[in-house]
Amino acid sequence: MISLADILAEHAEREGPLLPILHDVQKMFGHVSEEAMREIAHALNLTRAEVYGVVSFYHDFRTEVETRPVFKLCRAEACKARGVEALVPVAEGQTRVKVEPIYCLGLCSVGPAALVGETVHARLDSARLTALLASV
Amino acid sequence: MKIRISDDALAIACGADTVARAFIQAGAEVERVSSWGMHWLEPLVDVDGTGYANVTADQVRAIMAGTTESIGSIAEHPFITRQSRLTFARAGKTRPTSLDDYYASEGWLGLAKAQAIGAEATIETVLASGLRGRGGAGFPAGIKWKTVASAQAATKYIVCNADEGDSATFADRMVMEGDPFMLIEGMAIAGFAVGAQKGYVYIRSEYPHAIAKMETAIAACAHLIAPFIVEVRVGAGAYVCGEETSLLNSLEGKRGEVRAKPPLPALEGLFGKPTVVNNVLTLAAIPWILTHGGEAYASYGMGRSKGTMPVQLAGNVKHGGLFEIGFGITLGELVNDIGGGTDSGRPVRCVQVGGPLGAYIPPSRFDLPFDYEAFAAADALIGHAGITVFDDTVDMAQMARFAMEFCAVESCGKCTPCRLGSTRGVETLDQIIAGKNVEANLALLADLSETMKFGSLCALGGFTPYPVMSAITHFPEDFR
Ligand SMILES: Cc1cc2nc3c(=O)[nH]c(=O)nc-3n(C[C@H](O)[C@H](O)[C@H](O)COP(=O)(O)O)c2cc1C
Ligand code: SF4
Ligand code: FES
Numbered sequence: 001m002i003s004l005a006d007i008l009a010e011h012a013e014r015e016g017p018l019l020p021i022l023h024d025v026q027k028m029f030g031h032v033s034e035e036a037m038r039e040i041a042h043a044l045n046l047t048r049a050e051v052y053g054v055v056s057f058y059h060d061f062r063t064e065v066e067t068r069p070v071f072k073l074c075r076a077e078a079c080k081a082r083g084v085e086a087l088v089p090v091a092e093g094q095t096r097v098k099v100e101p102i103y104c105l106g107l108c109s110v111g112p113a114a115l116v117g118e119t120v121h122a123r124l125d126s127a128r129l130t131a132l133l134a135s136v
Numbered sequence: 137m138k139i140r141i142s143d144d145a146l147a148i149a150c151g152a153d154t155v156a157r158a159f160i161q162a163g164a165e166v167e168r169v170s171s172w173g174m175h176w177l178e179p180l181v182d183v184d185g186t187g188y189a190n191v192t193a194d195q196v197r198a199i200m201a202g203t204t205e206s207i208g209s210i211a212e213h214p215f216i217t218r219q220s221r222l223t224f225a226r227a228g229k230t231r232p233t234s235l236d237d238y239y240a241s242e243g244w245l246g247l248a249k250a251q252a253i254g255a256e257a258t259i260e261t262v263l264a265s266g267l268r269g270r271g272g273a274g275f276p277a278g279i280k281w282k283t284v285a286s287a288q289a290a291t292k293y294i295v296c297n298a299d300e301g302d303s304a305t306f307a308d309r310m311v312m313e314g315d316p317f318m319l320i321e322g323m324a325i326a327g328f329a330v331g332a333q334k335g336y337v338y339i340r341s342e343y344p345h346a347i348a349k350m351e352t353a354i355a356a357c358a359h360l361i362a363p364f365i366v367e368v369r370v371g372a373g374a375y376v377c378g379e380e381t382s383l384l385n386s387l388e389g390k391r392g393e394v395r396a397k398p399p400l401p402a403l404e405g406l407f408g409k410p411t412v413v414n415n416v417l418t419l420a421a422i423p424w425i426l427t428h429g430g431e432a433y434a435s436y437g438m439g440r441s442k443g444t445m446p447v448q449l450a451g452n453v454k455h456g457g458l459f460e461i462g463f464g465i466t467l468g469e470l471v472n473d474i475g476g477g478t479d480s481g482r483p484v485r486c487v488q489v490g491g492p493l494g495a496y497i498p499p500s501r502f503d504l505p506f507d508y509e510a511f512a513a514a515d516a517l518i519g520h521a522g523i524t525v526f527d528d529t530v531d532m533a534q535m536a537r538f539a540m541e542f543c544a545v546e547s548c549g550k551c552t553p554c555r556l557g558s559t560r561g562v563e564t565l566d567q568i569i570a571g572k573n574v575e576a577n578l579a580l581l582a583d584l585s586e587t588m589k590f591g592s593l594c595a596l597g598g599f600t601p602y603p604v605m606s607a608i609t610h611f612p613e614d615f616r
Contacts, residue, residue, distance in 0.1 A: 015388075016388040017389060019370070019386065019387075022372070023341075023370055044389075054389065057391040057392060057393075058372035058374050059372070060341055060372040076303035076542075077304065077451065077488055077491075077524045077535070078303045078450040078524045079303070081524050081530065102342060103375060103492075103546075104304075104342065105342050105343075106145065106308075106342070106343060107145065107146050107149055108450035109175040109448075109449060109456025110146060110149065110150055110175050110176075110456065115342065120148060120149040
């Protein structure tokens with residue numbers, strides 16, 4: 001089990017280490033807690049408010065635990081042109097999976113597209129989306 | 137029998153891994169290569185040069201037995217033969233993180249040439265190529281390099297902008313996933329030319345495959361680019377961090393707020409040091425330019441738009457993918473002749489060029505040549521050269537609303553017209569869509585757009601009015 005102290009130590013030599021630290025913390029613990037922010041601030045000689053300001057600025061970081069699987073559905077223009085909006089009711093018609101918007105995955109010629117963890121999905125239609133949501 | 141299947145994220149999303157596994161289980165040897173960029177054909181399987189399109193695992197045995205219909209020679213496909221592939225010369229042909237493949241295909245020749253002719257002549261070559269920044273603003277790369285080169289500082293940086301946030305763009309992703317050494321070589325040449333010791337590649341977190349490939353490639357070639365060092369940094373889901381000064385703040389571990397210019401990043405950039413910030417495609421063009429000469433590159437293109445542009449055909453388009461061509465080709469040729477019109481088979485209603493900050497353009501303007509100046513004169517944007525095609529089912533009032541909503545979600549918050557104006561814009565468009573006080577609200581929206589255009593520090597707030605107002609101008613019937 002990697003601890004916060006390990007993560008802080010690993011990035012100690014980097015220039016501008018805050019984002020890499022926050023990414024690792026979120027990957028390890030699923031979110032960036034109040035306590036983690038306090039410890040990070042202390043280690044980097046920043047105020048807690050400064051760290052909180054950074055965490056809250058970026059869409060990727062969450063301060064609350066999310067227990068459900070997260071499914072990121074692309075809602076940007078090219079996926080809209082390929083019909084993603086018609087799939088939104090399907091995505092929102094269930095509660096087991098947390099569906100979040102994401103703006104472009106670089107799969108814009110084969111949308112609608114989605115990202116689950118580090119797995120990419122394309123050419124979604126209602127049936128494929130339903131099956132995917134049931135399988136994550 | 138040599139079987140090649142792409143391991144690019146798009147091919148994988150379309151099922152390439154499953155197909156590759158099926159070939160291996162059937163006893164075939166499979167080489168995972170970069171993507172040809174003919175996305176509508178993925179998963180595309182290359183058997184000794186012959187292509188099989190949209191392959192599924194159950195077709196594997198028939199393909200190996202030669203009893204399935206092919207699309208013929210991939211390299212001779214009209215979508216490929218009509219291109220001028222300089223940056224994407226290796227696409228579909230090489231294993232992305234194989235140093236052997238890279239050496240065997242002109243790899244590292246550009247860096248060797250730069251070292252042989254010296255830093256000053258390297259910058260002269262880039263100037264002679266006419267290469268302009270491919271990230272959107274079109275600023276001449278050679279001039280930026282010259283500024284950084286002549287800045288007096290012990291520490292300088294090369295920052296590669298791989299934030300590629302615009303919808304309809306994927307060329308940066310394809311470079312990083314398909315030809316990462318080319319980008320690293322471009323960065324090393326830039327470092328040599330301006331006297332920088334360290335390079336950062338700032339990659340958006342939405343691109344896990346690109347991040348992994350770049351890290352593998354950097355580790356594999358560290359000895360070849362030494363003493364220059366390259367490091368990957370991962371974004372955190374903020375579109376505005378593609379703006380160069382916001383990106384620098386993010387790299388420094390701060391909120392991604394846009395900085396006022398001056399000072400220019402070239403003089404006071406990362407950690408206050410002189411910094412070259414260039415887009416992936418800008419840096420990726422450099423090895424070819426050094427290897428073949430600035431004039432050879434400048435012989436492509438038109439007017440002040442020199443060289444080639446990897447155009448990205450996306451959205452509701454039949455032949456979506458990557459099409460690298462000299463500047464000057466018209467929008468209509470790209471959308472209709474090469475793209476084949478819509479994927480749905482319905483009429484093309486409009487295209488958006490240049491991502492979420494680019495104007496919507498109706499077919500009546502498809503004579504517009506792909507050229508920075510011609511687009512600017514038409515109140516349009518080439519940006520990162522992504523084209524989103526829409527058919528006649530699109531509701532332009534909804535697209536205008538989305539432009540404002542996107543700006544509201546992604547605003548860095550520094551300027552009031554952007555932060556509050558975009559939210560106000562969404563509310564106003566909601567009223568219009570609901571049919572309330574339409575004329576008065578349209579007038580309000582026009583005022584709001586002017587305020588955003590002139591009162592915003594960066595193009596997020598400043599250019600969001602273009603998609604909004606172009607939608608209203610060209611498709612008024614969707615608003616009334
Ligand atoms: C809101 C906004 C987003 C941007 N996003 C990107 C981006 O994702 N990638 C990029 O290369 N440039 C982006 N730019 C342009 C950069 O600010 C900058 O011009 C570019 O990185 C310079 O490199 P180049 O000269 O090689 O194009 C963006 C600009 C703005 C205002
Ligand atoms: S225009 Fe918007 S994104 Fe750009 S600096 Fe101002 S508030 Fe930030
Ligand atoms: S717009 Fe959805 S992947 Fe790019």
